[in-house]
Amino acid sequence: MQPPPPDPLVFVVMGVSGCGKSSVGTALALALGAPFLEGDELHPPENIAKMRSGIPLTDEDRWPWLYRIRERIVKALDFGDQRLVVSCSALKPAYRNLLRWGAPDPFPVGPRPHPTPTPRVDCSSASSTGGSASASSADNAAAAAVPSPSASSLPRVAFILLQPGEDELRRRLAARAAAGGHFMPPALLGSQLAALDYQPGEMWAIVEPPGWRAQRRHQRGAQGEWDGKAEAEAAAEAEASEGALADGPSQPQQPVFPAVEEIAAELAARLHRP
Numbered sequence: 336m337q338p339p340p341p342d343p344l345v346f347v348v349m350g351v352s353g354c355g356k357s358s359v360g361t362a363l364a365l366a367l368g369a370p371f372l373e374g375d376e377l378h379p380p381e382n383i384a385k386m387r388s389g390i391p392l393t394d395e396d397r398w399p400w401l402y403r404i405r406e407r408i409v410k411a412l413d414f415g416d417q418r419l420v421v422s423c424s425a426l427k428p429a430y431r432n433l434l435r436w437g438a439p440d441p442f443p444v445g446p447r448p449h450p451t452p453t454p455r456v457d458c459s460s461a462s463s464t465g466g467s468a469s470a471s472s473a474d475n476a477a478a479a480a481v482p483s484p485s486a487s488s489l490p491r492v493a494f495i496l497l498q499p500g501e502d503e504l505r506r507r508l509a510a511r512a513a514a515g516g517h518f519m520p521p522a523l524l525g526s527q528l529a530a531l532d533y534q535p536g537e538m539w540a541i542v543e544p545p546g547w548r549a550q551r552r553h554q555r556g557a558q559g560e561w562d563g564k565a566e567a568e569a570a571a572e573a574e575a576s577e578g579a580l581a582d583g584p585s586q587p588q589q590p591v592f593p594a595v596e597e598i599a600a601e602l603a604a605r606l607h608r609p
C-alpha cells in the first residue's frame with residue numbers, strides 16, 4: 336500500500352473580499368501552531384489606493400503583490416518543516432500557479448510535475464454560498480490528463496476556498512463599511528465574484544454552507560462544469576433541497592456558514608498526525 340502523500344506545508348486561505356480569509360487564516364494558524372501571513376499587508380500602496388477608490392485591480396496590479404507573497408512562501412518551503420498560513424484572494428488559476436510554482440504557468444510544454452489535482456476535501460457537509468464555480472481553464476484540464484505523480488512531486492502549497500455565499504458576503508461587507516476602517520468597498524464584490532475562477536478538484540478544501548452548490552445549480556440550470564463526484568453530489572443535494580422546499584415553509588432556510596473556529600478545527604483535523 337502506498338504511503339499517504341505528504342501534507343501541504345503552506346495553506347493559502349483564499350476567496351473574494353469578505354469571505355473570511357483573515358479570520359479563518361488566523362484561527363487555522365493558531366490551531367496549527369504556524370505563523371500567519373496577511374496577504375493584504377504585502378499590497379503596494381497604489382493597489383490599496385485603487386481599491387479604496389472603488390476600482391478593481393487588474394492582473395498587472397496583482398502580479399507584483401503575488402510575487403511578494405510567493406517570496407514568503409518560498410522561504411517557508413525552503414525551511415522544510417515549518418508550516419505557514421497565508422491569506423490571499425488568489426482568484427484566478429494563474430495566480431495560484433504563481434503561488435504554487437513561482438510562475439503563472441511554469442510548464443507550458445509537456446506534463447506538469449504535479450499532474451493530478453490535489454484531493455478534493457470538502458467542508459461542504461458543514462456548509463455553502465458565494466463565488467462562481469466557473470472552473471474551466473485549459474490549464475486544469477491539462478493537469479488532470481497526466482498520470483499520477485510521485486509523492487515528492489506533489490505541491491506543498493494547498494488552497495482553502497471560503498465561499499460563505501453572496502448574501503452573507505454582502506451583509507458582512509456592509510457591516511464592515513458601516514463600522515469604517517477597511518479599504519475594500521462593498522461595491523467591488525461583484526468584480527471579485529466575476530474574477531473568481533477555479534476547479535473544485537484543485538482545492539485542498541472548499542468551505543461552503545450546506546446545500547449551496549445544489550441550490551445554485553437548481554436556480555441557474557446546469558451551466559457549471561463539474562467533475563463526476565461533484566456532479567453526483569450536486570444531484571443528491573438538489574433532490575434533498577427540492578424535498579425541503581416542497582415540505583417546508585414558503586421560503587427556503589438560509590444555509591448557515593460555519594463559525595471561524597469550527598472551520599479551523601475541521602481543517603486542522605484533516606491533516607495527518609505524526
Ligand SMILES: Nc1ncnc2c1ncn2[C@@H]1O[C@H](COP(=O)(O)OP(=O)(O)OP(=O)(O)O)[C@@H](O)[C@H]1O
Pocket residue numbers: 350351352353354355356357358359375422507511519592593594595
Ligand atoms: N465564519 C464567519 N462567520 C461569520 N462572520 C465571519 C466569518 N468569517 C469572517 N467573518 C466576518 O466577516 C468579515 C470579513 O472577514 P475577514 O476580514 O476575515 O475576510 P477577508 O476575506 O479577509 O476580507 P478582505 O479580503 O476583504 O480583507 C469580518 O467582519 C469577520 O468578522
Ligand SMILES: O=C(O)[C@H](O)[C@@H](O)[C@H](O)[C@H](O)CO
Pocket residue numbers: 351352353375392397424425426519527
Ligand atoms: O485580488 C484582489 O482583487 C484584491 O487583492 C482583494 O482580494 C483584496 O486583497 C482583499 O480581498 C481585500 O479586501
